[in-house]
Amino acid sequence: xxxxxxxxxxxxxxxxxxxxxxxxxxxxxxxxxxxxxxxxxxxxxxxxxxxxxxxxxxxxxxxxxxxxxxxxxxxxxxxxxxxxxxxxxxxxxxxxxxxxxxxxxxxxxxxxxxxxxxxxxxxxxxxxxxxxxxxxxxxxxxxxxxxxxxxxxxxxxxxxxxxxxxxxxxxxxxxxxxxxxxxxxxxxxxxxxxxxxxxxxxxxxxxxxxxxxxxxxxxxxxxxxxxxxxxxxxxxxxxxxxxxxxxxxxxxxxxxxxxxxxxxxxxxxxxxxxxxxxxxxxxxxxxxxxxxxxxx
Numbered sequence: 001x002x003x004x005x006x007x008x009x010x011x012x013x014x015x016x017x018x019x020x021x022x023x024x025x026x027x028x029x030x031x032x033x034x035x036x037x038x039x040x041x042x043x044x045x046x047x048x049x050x051x052x053x054x055x056x057x058x059x060x061x062x063x064x065x066x067x068x069x070x071x072x073x074x075x076x077x078x079x080x081x082x083x084x085x086x087x088x089x090x091x092x093x094x095x096x097x098x099x100x101x102x103x104x105x106x107x108x109x110x111x112x113x114x115x116x117x118x119x120x121x122x123x124x125x126x127x128x129x130x131x132x133x134x135x136x137x138x139x140x141x142x143x144x145x146x147x148x149x150x151x152x153x154x155x156x157x158x159x160x161x162x163x164x165x166x167x168x169x170x171x172x173x174x175x176x177x178x179x180x181x182x183x184x185x186x187x188x189x190x191x192x193x194x195x196x197x198x199x200x201x202x203x204x205x206x207x208x209x210x211x212x213x214x215x216x217x218x219x220x221x222x223x224x225x226x227x228x229x230x231x232x233x234x235x236x237x238x239x240x241x242x243x244x245x246x247x248x249x250x251x252x253x254x255x256x257x258x259x260x261x262x263x264x265x266x267x268x269x270x271x272x273x274x275x276x277x278x279x280x281x282x283x284x285x286x287x288x289x290x291x292x293x294x295x296x
Contacts, residue, residue, distance in 0.1 A: 179196070
């Protein structure tokens with residue numbers, strides 16, 4: 001992903017603080033006042049590890065205050081947007097989900113998980129909370145945590161390679177980072193319910209049909225041109241009006257309900273996230289077999 005007059009680091013508010021993250025890359029076009037943010041773990045399909053969870057809000061909080069940036073394009077390096085949480089190993093998985101195996105006190109274990117889940121929620125919500133409009137440029141995988149991030153963006157566009165899934169039930173967990181709260185206002189309650197309960201894959205043409213993306217383009221080059229054009233258009237308009245419109249739209253969606261929904265699922269998963277179902281799901285994944293769950 002390239003823009004004209006691009007730099008690899010971006011000064012914030014004309015001081016010496018710069019965006020210097022390993023898992024999230026930032027390139028700024030000062031002439032058009034747009035920033036291109038890229039999830040930067042292409043070797044792992046931009047799957048989200050613990051470091052990326054920490055760096056996403058660092059970048060978006062800084063961009064929110066950057067007076068030289070009026071609009072943002074969010075994408076993924078390589079062929080995929082984001083393959084969700086990093087499940088490449090049990091260690092990386094439980095680092096993301098919250099490793100409390102050594103905590104024997106149930107109350108402290110659940111309190112830690114609650115705070116941990118809220119930190120992950122806040123990471124994704126930083127995209128939505130950013131004062132600047134965010135255009136999500138999606139190619140390849142956009143599943144699980146990747147879809148959480150995309151749903152937090154203001155505008156979503158994709159190419160023909162894109163596919164989407166609310167993947168968490170296949171891992172034996174409840175999606176708790178935002179897709180269950182944001183998708184109903186994007187695709188409708190009934191459609192969101194069906195996608196969340198089946199974890200089925202939605203291809204690009206269906207994503208456009210149901211409104212998950214505004215537009216599907218034939219290839220990555222056409223998609224990039226369109227996303228940059230939309231971002232430049234927004235960046236050329238009154239920043240005060242753009243930011244006020246974004247906030248008004250979020251309020252009209254009833255952001256308080258989203259916050260209450262996030263609070264509810266955080267409390268629920270703090271109580272049951274590290275379950276035998278999750279362990280069985282992960283063991284089956286690494287042993288390449290079908291999981292066998294206990295009766296409820």
